[in-house]
Amino acid sequence: MEQKFIFIFVFITLFFSSKAQQDTLFYENFNSWPFQEMDSIFLTYDEDNMADYNGLPGNWFVANFANSGADSLEVVAMSSSWLSNFANGNRNHMQLPGLYIADTNAVLSWRSAPALGALYMDGYTVIASTDSLCLYYVGGGCPYDTLLHFAQNINNNETQFSSGIQHQTFDLNVAINITTSTQYPGLLTPSQVSLRDYAGQRIFINFLHNSDDDNYIAIDDILIKGTKVITDIEEVGSTSEETFKLYPNPSNKEINLDLSTLKSSVQNIRIYSSLGQEVLSVISNNYNKTETIDISTLNKGIYFVNILTDNGLLSSQFVKN
Numbered sequence: 001m002e003q004k005f006i007f008i009f010v011f012i013t014l015f016f017s018s019k020a021q022q023d024t025l026f027y028e029n030f031n032s033w034p035f036q037e038m039d040s041i042f043l044t045y046d047e048d049n050m051a052d053y054n055g056l057p058g059n060w061f062v063a064n065f066a067n068s069g070a071d072s073l074e075v076v077a078m079s080s081s082w083l084s085n086f087a088n089g090n091r092n093h094m095q096l097p098g099l100y101i102a103d104t105n106a107v108l109s110w111r112s113a114p115a116l117g118a119l120y121m122d123g124y125t126v127i128a129s130t131d132s133l134c135l136y137y138v139g140g141g142c143p144y145d146t147l148l149h150f151a152q153n154i155n156n157n158e159t160q161f162s163s164g165i166q167h168q169t170f171d172l173n174v175a176i177n178i179t180t181s182t183q184y185p186g187l188l189t190p191s192q193v194s195l196r197d198y199a200g201q202r203i204f205i206n207f208l209h210n211s212d213d214d215n216y217i218a219i220d221d222i223l224i225k226g227t228k229v230i231t232d233i234e235e236v237g238s239t240s241e242e243t244f245k246l247y248p249n250p251s252n253k254e255i256n257l258d259l260s261t262l263k264s265s266v267q268n269i270r271i272y273s274s275l276g277q278e279v280l281s282v283i284s285n286n287y288n289k290t291e292t293i294d295i296s297t298l299n300k301g302i303y304f305v306n307i308l309t310d311n312g313l314l315s316s317q318f319v320k321n
């Protein structure tokens with residue numbers, strides 16, 4: 001009798017775990033980040049390069065949401081659209097590292113909130129591209145898809161919004177008056193989109209804050225679930241025969257290539273930009289067990305390291321931040 005009970009218990013456990021087989025491909029809640037820094041795994045780009053009205057950073061930064069609502073203490077990624085002289089044209093990009101989407105199961109989810117609304121409610125756009133540098137020329141011919149677009153308030157009128165999804169969740173216990181109408185603090189609200197269209201591709205997801213003369217937006221708990229593929233290794237280059245390690249990644253000064261596990265000799269090491277241009281090379285007759293390469297002169301971005309050995313070409317990639 002006792003054995004039977006145990007058998008049933010094991011069966012139920014296996015059943016539920018097989019239903020929840022999705023791997024976490026990416027997760028960031030920003031909670032342990034130093035405030036006002038955004039130089040980690042994300043690639044950020046301040047396209048407008050205009051000054052903020054309240055002296056906030058012109059680009060994405062990390063801080064407490066601090067909008068007086070119930071989510072004020074959450075540590076989030078934030079971006080301001082309230083620019084000096086009430087200028088329009090705010091465009092701040094926050095791009096995730098490249099992710100290989102193995103199959104049609106992958107789903108991106110996150111939480112977001114405008115600082116307040118309805119008047120001066122911030123909107124934003126979530127973009128996916130197969131081009132790692134797309135954030136530098138969105139609107140200038142780069143191929144990308146809009147995954148989701150949130151409406152912004154327009155015309156200084158609390159009833160008028162641009163196209164897109166209108167953020168609906170506000171803390172109605174806290175009334176704020178920036179002008180004559182009453183606003184309420186936004187509450188972090190979940191969204192999710194399927195990434196099924198990108199099965200078999202490496203994609204770059206970009207949170208583009210493109211609101212004009214509003215306040216600020218918060219993004220938190222960015223999560224990508226899907227099927228992890230062992231061959232999609234960000235930091236370890238390998239063929240069936242050979243493997244090497246690359247660290248630290250991301251880096252802004254130098255990278256180390258641990259070649260000690262290679263069985264065959266290295267012929268050359270070349271670093272390419274994501275546009276395919278060779279930017280650095282190390283050609284030697286005698287490579288160290290660990291080759292340190294100075295990358296301080298490279299622009300921010302994603303780079304590929306190719307190591308040609310007698311056994312074939314090994315490739316890996318890193319982010320210069």
Ligand SMILES: [Ca+2]
Nearest residue numbers: 029031075220
């Ligand atoms: Ca958080």
Ligand SMILES: [Ca+2]
Nearest residue numbers: 046048049058
């Ligand atoms: Ca900006």
Ligand SMILES: [Ca+2]
Nearest residue numbers: 152153212214
């Ligand atoms: Ca606006």
